[in-house]
Amino acid sequence: MRFEYASRIYAAGHRPAVDRLSLEIADGELCVLVGPSGSGKSTALRMLAGLEPVDGGKIYIGERDVTDLAPKRRDIAMVFQSYALYPHMTVAQNLGFALRVKRMPRDEVKRRVEEAARLLELEPFLKRRPRALSGGQRQRVAMGRAIVREPQVFCMDEPLSNLDAKLRVSTRTQIASLQRRLGVTTVYVTHDQVEAMTMGDRVAVLHEGVLQQVDRPLDIYDRPCNVFVAGFMGSPAMNLLPGRRVTDGLEVLGSVVPVPRELGAPGTSGAVTAGVRPEGLQLDDPGRPGTIPATVEFVEELGSDGFVYGTVEGGQRITIRSPGRRHPSIGSQVGVRLDPAQLHVFDGESGERL
Amino acid sequence: MSGVLPTLDDLPGPVTEPRKIRRPFAGSALFIAMIVIGVVMLYPFYFMIDTSLRSESSFLNGGGHSLDSWRALDSTLPWGQQLINSTIVCLLSIGIILVCSSMAGFAFAKLRYPGASGVFVAIIAAILIPVQSIVIPAYVDIAHWHLLTSYTGAVLMYSAIGTPFATFLMTVYYRSLPDEVLEAGVIDGLSYPMIFLRIALPMSVPALATIFVLQFIQIWDDLLIGLLFLQNTSERTITVGLGALAAGRTTDIPVLMAGSLVSALPAIVVFLIFQRFLVNGLTAGIGR
Amino acid sequence: MTTQATPNPRTDLPPAPTRPRRTRLHRGRSWVGLAMTAPAFVLVAVILGWPMLQAFYYSMTQWDGITATWVGPSAYTHEFHDPAFRRVLQNNALLLLAIPLALVIPLGIAFLLDTHVFGWRIFRSAYFLPTAISWVVIGMVAERFFAAHGQLNSMLSAVGLGFLSTDFLSGERTALLAVALTFAWSMIGTNMIIFLTGMATLDPHLAEAARVDGAGGWQTFRRVTVPQLKRFIQFALMMTLISAFTALFSLIFVMTSGGPGYGTTTLEFFVYQTAFAVGQFGTGAMLGVILFVIMATVGIVQIVLLRTKE
Numbered sequence: 001m002r003f004e005y006a007s008r009i010y011a012a013g014h015r016p017a018v019d020r021l022s023l024e025i026a027d028g029e030l031c032v033l034v035g036p037s038g039s040g041k042s043t044a045l046r047m048l049a050g051l052e053p054v055d056g057g058k059i060y061i062g063e064r065d066v067t068d069l070a071p072k073r074r075d076i077a078m079v080f081q082s083y084a085l086y087p088h089m090t091v092a093q094n095l096g097f098a099l100r101v102k103r104m105p106r107d108e109v110k111r112r113v114e115e116a117a118r119l120l121e122l123e124p125f126l127k128r129r130p131r132a133l134s135g136g137q138r139q140r141v142a143m144g145r146a147i148v149r150e151p152q153v154f155c156m157d158e159p160l161s162n163l164d165a166k167l168r169v170s171t172r173t174q175i176a177s178l179q180r181r182l183g184v185t186t187v188y189v190t191h192d193q194v195e196a197m198t199m200g201d202r203v204a205v206l207h208e209g210v211l212q213q214v215d216r217p218l219d220i221y222d223r224p225c226n227v228f229v230a231g232f233m234g235s236p237a238m239n240l241l242p243g244r245r246v247t248d249g250l251e252v253l254g255s256v257v258p259v260p261r262e263l264g265a266p267g268t269s270g271a272v273t274a275g276v277r278p279e280g281l282q283l284d285d286p287g288r289p290g291t292i293p294a295t296v297e298f299v300e301e302l303g304s305d306g307f308v309y310g311t312v313e314g315g316q317r318i319t320i321r322s323p324g325r326r327h328p329s330i331g332s333q334v335g336v337r338l339d340p341a342q343l344h345v346f347d348g349e350s351g352e353r354l
Numbered sequence: 355m356s357g358v359l360p361t362l363d364d365l366p367g368p369v370t371e372p373r374k375i376r377r378p379f380a381g382s383a384l385f386i387a388m389i390v391i392g393v394v395m396l397y398p399f400y401f402m403i404d405t406s407l408r409s410e411s412s413f414l415n416g417g418g419h420s421l422d423s424w425r426a427l428d429s430t431l432p433w434g435q436q437l438i439n440s441t442i443v444c445l446l447s448i449g450i451i452l453v454c455s456s457m458a459g460f461a462f463a464k465l466r467y468p469g470a471s472g473v474f475v476a477i478i479a480a481i482l483i484p485v486q487s488i489v490i491p492a493y494v495d496i497a498h499w500h501l502l503t504s505y506t507g508a509v510l511m512y513s514a515i516g517t518p519f520a521t522f523l524m525t526v527y528y529r530s531l532p533d534e535v536l537e538a539g540v541i542d543g544l545s546y547p548m549i550f551l552r553i554a555l556p557m558s559v560p561a562l563a564t565i566f567v568l569q570f571i572q573i574w575d576d577l578l579i580g581l582l583f584l585q586n587t588s589e590r591t592i593t594v595g596l597g598a599l600a601a602g603r604t605t606d607i608p609v610l611m612a613g614s615l616v617s618a619l620p621a622i623v624v625f626l627i628f629q630r631f632l633v634n635g636l637t638a639g640i641g642r
Numbered sequence: 643m644t645t646q647a648t649p650n651p652r653t654d655l656p657p658a659p660t661r662p663r664r665t666r667l668h669r670g671r672s673w674v675g676l677a678m679t680a681p682a683f684v685l686v687a688v689i690l691g692w693p694m695l696q697a698f699y700y701s702m703t704q705w706d707g708i709t710a711t712w713v714g715p716s717a718y719t720h721e722f723h724d725p726a727f728r729r730v731l732q733n734n735a736l737l738l739l740a741i742p743l744a745l746v747i748p749l750g751i752a753f754l755l756d757t758h759v760f761g762w763r764i765f766r767s768a769y770f771l772p773t774a775i776s777w778v779v780i781g782m783v784a785e786r787f788f789a790a791h792g793q794l795n796s797m798l799s800a801v802g803l804g805f806l807s808t809d810f811l812s813g814e815r816t817a818l819l820a821v822a823l824t825f826a827w828s829m830i831g832t833n834m835i836i837f838l839t840g841m842a843t844l845d846p847h848l849a850e851a852a853r854v855d856g857a858g859g860w861q862t863f864r865r866v867t868v869p870q871l872k873r874f875i876q877f878a879l880m881m882t883l884i885s886a887f888t889a890l891f892s893l894i895f896v897m898t899s900g901g902p903g904y905g906t907t908t909l910e911f912f913v914y915q916t917a918f919a920v921g922q923f924g925t926g927a928m929l930g931v932i933l934f935v936i937m938a939t940v941g942i943v944q945i946v947l948l949r950t951k952e
Binding site: 384385387388391392394395396398399401402405450453454455457458460461462465466467468470473474476477480481482483484485486487488489490491492494495510511513514515517518521545546547550571574575576577578582593596597600607610611614617618621622624625626629632 | 692768910
Binding site: 005007008009010011012013016019020053054055056057 | 655656658659660661662663668
């Protein structure tokens with residue numbers, strides 16, 4: 001399916017919620033739409049489902065132009081963030097409802113419902129009402145409702161947001177493997193970039209209605225195309241440091257760093273934003289040549305490694321990954337070494353990658 | 355945290371029950387007050403029951419209880435027929451009210467159309483129209499349209515009077531329904547009327563029950579409309595029958611009391627069963 | 643797998659839309675909405691709206707139900723000079739004096755019930771029960787209660803206040819008092835429920851904070867609980883006001899028939915009397931209009947007050 005310059009604007013005079021989105025999704029692919037709230041990702045999904053009108057551009061599913069079609073003609077199924085189960089129906093009735101609306105023969109409905117229940121381990125709950133189910137079970141019913149339809153596209157709107165953290169992790173893998181097994185094209189919306197990184201065949205990053213970058217997860221991680229994507233993906237966030245072009249390279253944090261490759265044409269001012277992830281920085285003893293002095297403000301111990309939050313001269317904050325268990329103590333001075341190979345450079349004004 | 359912990363020998367035994375706070379005086383004083391208030395509030399029932407169980411002479415002159423008045427009731431008031439009339443009028447009117455208000459409430463809450471707010475305000479504003487203001491022209495109109503026959507006039511009046519508040523309640527209730535459940539219905543392929551019938555309506559049973567109770571009591575106990583629109587004695591509701599009896603200065607009080615009990619009982623039964631919904635309905639008018 | 647590596651070059655894009663579109667789907671939904679609100683609207687407009695307009699018209703005519711002769715706005719001024727009308731308005735005003743009673747007592751009862759003393763739920767149902775009884779029945783019982791040899795007088799004598807006993811229903815002022823008391827009594831149940839529900843929604847921490855600060859039970863009630871109940875009190879006030887003007891018909895009909903004289907004739911009863919007992923439909927319509935104007939004013943004032951307090 002694909003979006004072709006699809007736009008949605010709520011009221012005249014405001015910026016469009018989705019601004020000329022063009023995105024092509026291959027058959028069987030799981031594409032994650034990720035972005036902060038207000039980025040338009042949910043709106044785009046709802047436009048695909050037919051719940052939001054398309055004010056500009058088109059949407060295609062397969063070869064069909066579905067832009068003006070009602071949802072029921074689009075052959076899509078949706079999993080809502082709040083699950084949206086029908087409270088007055090049993091699980092079995094919830095699962096089979098859409099099929100009964102289509103007047104599918106009763107035994108076919110039964111077969112599909114039982115198969116979905118088996119797949120999602122919902123068999124013991126078929127006669128229960130939603131209010132008698134736990135959050136995780138309800139989520140599975142919501143998934144089952146979509147699976148039973150055997151649609152061309154799955155639309156998933158933050159299906160894990162309402163689960164507690166531990167359940168989220170286990171359900172994440174279940175959804176991903178289920179999707180692989182069923183092979184249905186899936187568009188998955190989330191604000192959690194960890195979900196995006198782990199689940200998506202490809203990830204599309206949206207910001208303020210505009211598509212920033214669409215790529216495979218690791219490609220987005222390794223080559224973010226602008227400052228926003230760089231700062232959004234990866235946790236803890238990439239360090240984004242102001243800097244300047246100088247003759248030998250870049251001046252960042254008071255020292256000059258050689259630039260390993262050709263940078264594009266300079267902007268008018270020569271100002272840049274240098275990005276380096278916490279794992280691209282190394283801790284060393286202060287005062288060693290090639291290091292930048294920093295004061296430790298806070299240390300996060302995660303068990304497998306830790307993150308040191310500090311400030312350098314001038315007040316700039318940075319985050320450094322500290323492998324293993326030995327971390328500097330709060331208030332101590334450390335030296336921070338920057339690996340030029342892991343440096344991302346962005347134009348200071350436009351934010352685009354150089 | 356280090357410190358001197360008590361040794362195992364000093365520890366008190368495990369706690370087995372909550373400690374009772376000692377405030378017996380306040381508790382029983384309150385209870386007595388409640389009983390007193392109860393007496394004040396329930397006095398009429400006592401009066402009705404006690405009086406109806408006397409014959410007229412024993413009522414006037416003091417004396418024992420008997421079932422005379424209850425037996426006399428049959429000849430004074432065609433209560434059986436009137437009970438049936440009341441029931442029919444109530445059920446018909448409430449049926450119309452529920453249909454109109456649930457459809458309109460759903461539409462106002464979930465389906466927009468240009469001018470909807472205007473229509474909404476118009477219907478809700480009708481709550482302020484006092485019955486007495488319109489009853490005369492309405493009576494003339496309905497007579498003019500030849501609808502005074504049988505229950506029609508009264509049912510139309512009761513339906514129209516009850517619909518504004520009922521619509522308000524249903525609108526508030528439907529607004530609180532999560533959009534996503536209805537959207538799931540859209541995705542599953544239902545048309546909007548079907549979404550209303552198969553999803554929204556079943557989900558709104560508490561609100562429907564509230565309207566049922568509220569309107570049942572109001573219509574059952576009503577006098578004015580019944581007096582005017584059900585002039586045929588064979589169509590009269592029990593309340594009107596009783597009212598006519600009372601205003602006619604029938605001096606046989608115990609019989610009147612017996613009649614009152616008969617008329618009050620169904621409303622009370624409905625009330626007791628559906629109490630909860632009545633409370634919800636009253637307070638829906640205040641909450642957001 | 644095709645990859646779109648970088649964002650679209652933003653140079654060759656079509657222009658962004660500036661307004662939302664009204665699609666065919668949207669319009670279909672609008673029609674359904676319209677159709678669903680139509681029955682309620684038609685019903686209300688035909689049975690309530692149109693007669694209301696007619697009432698405005700007929701109010702300025704001399705009408706006996708069949709022929710109407712135009713009189714004009716002078717009908718209103720004429721009525722204002724009618725002493726009976728003046729008396730009726732007076733009665734309504736006096737009746738309003740009972741309203742504080744109909745609010746304060748339920749408030750107190752609700753407060754007592756809110757302590758959840760043993761069996762409070764049963765008490766709550768019991769106090770609410772009178773709401774189910776028809777005004778007709780209440781009127782009949784009240785009539786006996788306030789009568790010359792009725793229960794009230796017996797009780798007064800028993801307590802030693804025998805000098806107060808009189809036939810309440812035969813004196814104009816006392817009859818009105820009887821009606822007012824009965825009215826207040828019957829509103830207790832409804833208002834109590836409103837206040838109870840309000841109290842249930844209150845944040846208990848506020849009262850606890852007051853206790854910690856040293857406030858006693860009464861003080862906490864006055865300073866903390868009551869202000870929080872403002873909206874509920876307002877709602878109860880509105881319901882009680884509306885009832886005072888429109889719901890007493892049956893009560894008066896049965897209890898006093900408006901008498902003695904015009905002693906207990908309130909505006910709503912006067913409407914009925916003028917039209918059906920006397921046969922002056924035009925005047926009756928006019929009175930109905932006046933009643934409506936009063937109700938509308940009260941209603942709008944209430945709503946405005948409610949809005950501004952937000």
